[in-house]
Amino acid sequence: MPEITIDMAPAAAMDEVSMVREILRLKEEMNAVILAHYYQDSIIQDIADIRGDSYELSRRAREVDADVIVFAGVHFMAETAKILNPGKTVLLPDLNAGCSLAESAPAHLFRRFRAMHPDHLAVTYINCTAEVKALSDIICTSSSAEAILEKIPAEIPILFSPDKNLGAYVRGKTGRQMLLWQGVCTVHEQFSEELIRELRAQHPEAEVIAHPECEGAVLRQADFIGSTSALLQYVVDRPATRFIVATEAGIMHQMQKRAPEKEFIAAPPNNGCACNVCDYMKVNTLEKLYLCMRDRTPEIVVPEDMRLRALRPIERMLEMAQGDEEAARRVLAEIPLPWKDAAIGMDL
Numbered sequence: 343m344p345e346i347t348i349d350m351a352p353a354a355a356m357d358e359v360s361m362v363r364e365i366l367r368l369k370e371e372m373n374a375v376i377l378a379h380y381y382q383d384s385i386i387q388d389i390a391d392i393r394g395d396s397y398e399l400s401r402r403a404r405e406v407d408a409d410v411i412v413f414a415g416v417h418f419m420a421e422t423a424k425i426l427n428p429g430k431t432v433l434l435p436d437l438n439a440g441c442s443l444a445e446s447a448p449a450h451l452f453r454r455f456r457a458m459h460p461d462h463l464a465v466t467y468i469n470c471t472a473e474v475k476a477l478s479d480i481i482c483t484s485s486s487a488e489a490i491l492e493k494i495p496a497e498i499p500i501l502f503s504p505d506k507n508l509g510a511y512v513r514g515k516t517g518r519q520m521l522l523w524q525g526v527c528t529v530h531e532q533f534s535e536e537l538i539r540e541l542r543a544q545h546p547e548a549e550v551i552a553h554p555e556c557e558g559a560v561l562r563q564a565d566f567i568g569s570t571s572a573l574l575q576y577v578v579d580r581p582a583t584r585f586i587v588a589t590e591a592g593i594m595h596q597m598q599k600r601a602p603e604k605e606f607i608a609a610p611p612n613n614g615c616a617c618n619v620c621d622y623m624k625v626n627t628l629e630k631l632y633l634c635m636r637d638r639t640p641e642i643v644v645p646e647d648m649r650l651r652a653l654r655p656i657e658r659m660l661e662m663a664q665g666d667e668e669a670a671r672r673v674l675a676e677i678p679l680p681w682k683d684a685a686i687g688m689d690l
C-alpha cells in the first residue's frame with residue numbers, strides 16, 4: 343500500500359478514488375470488516391467485505407472476529423449486529439439512517455399491543471428497535487418468516503409486527519391466525535400496480551419479481567415473491583432474460599453483476615419517479631463511511647440489560663430458521679404463554 347498523505351484532509355477535498363483508498367487503509371489499520379446491505383449505493387456495496395439482506399447480515403455479523411464492524415445499512419441493522427456480537431465496536435456512517443417500519447412501532451405502543459393480547463405469541467420482523475425486539479418472542483426476516491411460522495403450532499395465535507404487508511403475505515401463505523401491526527415500508531408501499539401492469543404489457547416476456555413488503559395488489563402481479571436475497575438468486579437461476587423488479591433499486595446493482603447478460607427494469611412507484619430508492623439507506627454516503635472510520639464515530643451502543651433481552655428473540659429466529667422441528671419445539675418450550683404481566687412493566 344503506497345503511503346497516504348491525506349489523513350487529516352477534509353473529506354470534501356478528497357475525490358472518490360482517494361476516499362476508497364483511505365477506507366481500505368483504515369480498514370486494515372483498525373482491523374475492521376465492512377458489512378453492506380444490498381440497498382446501499384453501488385460503490386459502498388463494491389468495497390464491502392460482506393453484502394447481504396437483513397437475514398444474511400445478521401448471521402454474518404455474529405461470526406465477525408475483527409475488532410470493528412462498520413455497518414453500511416440502517417440503524418436497526420447495526421443495532422442487531424451489536425446485540426449479536428457485543429465485543430465488537432459497531433460503527434454506522436449516519437445515525438439518521440432509520441426505517442419507516444422501525445419508526446412505526448414505538449416500544450410503549452408495542453408493549454400495550456402485547457398487553458391487549460396476552461395469549462398471543464409475538465413474532466416481530468427484524469425491522470424494529472432493540473426495545474421492541476426485547477418485548478418480542480421471536481424475531482424474523484422476510485427470508486425466514488414463513489419457515490418460522492410453519493413451525494409454530496396452529497393453535498397458538500400470533501401478533502405479527504410491524505409490517506402489515508409482509509404479515510398479510512405470510513398469513514396467506516401459512517393460513518395462520520395473525521393480528522397485524524399496521525406499519526409499512528414507505529419504499530415498497532409505493533409501487534404502482536397499474537404502472538407495473540403497463541410495463542408488463544410493453545415487455546410481455548419479462549418476469550415480475552417483488553418483495554413481500556409490497557402491497558397485495560402488487561404481489562398479485564408477481565411471478566415470484568421473495569426476500570432480497572431470494573430475488574437475487576431467482577434472477578440468476580431463471581432462464582428468463584428480462585425482469586421487472588419491485589423492490590429497492592439498489593439490489594439491481596448486484597443483479598447486474600451476477601447476471602450481466604440479463605436486463606433489469608425497475609418497477610415504477612406511484613410518485614412519478616422511474617425507480618424506487620430508500621432515502622433512509624441513502625443517508626449513508628461514501629464520504630460518511632470514510633468519516634465514521636476515520637473518527638471511529640458514530641458508534642452503536644446498546645445497554646447490556648436491553649441487549650440481553652433483545653438477544654434471545656433474535657437467536658430464536660436463527661435457531662428456528664436453521665433448525666429442524668425438534669429445535670423449534672425446544673425454542674417454543676422456553677417462551678412463557680400467556681405473556682407474563684410482569685414483562686409489561688419492564689423498564690425500557
Ligand code: SF4
Binds near residue numbers: 381590622
Ligand atoms: S427499504 Fe423500507 S424496510 Fe428497508 S430500510 Fe428502507 S424504509 Fe425500512
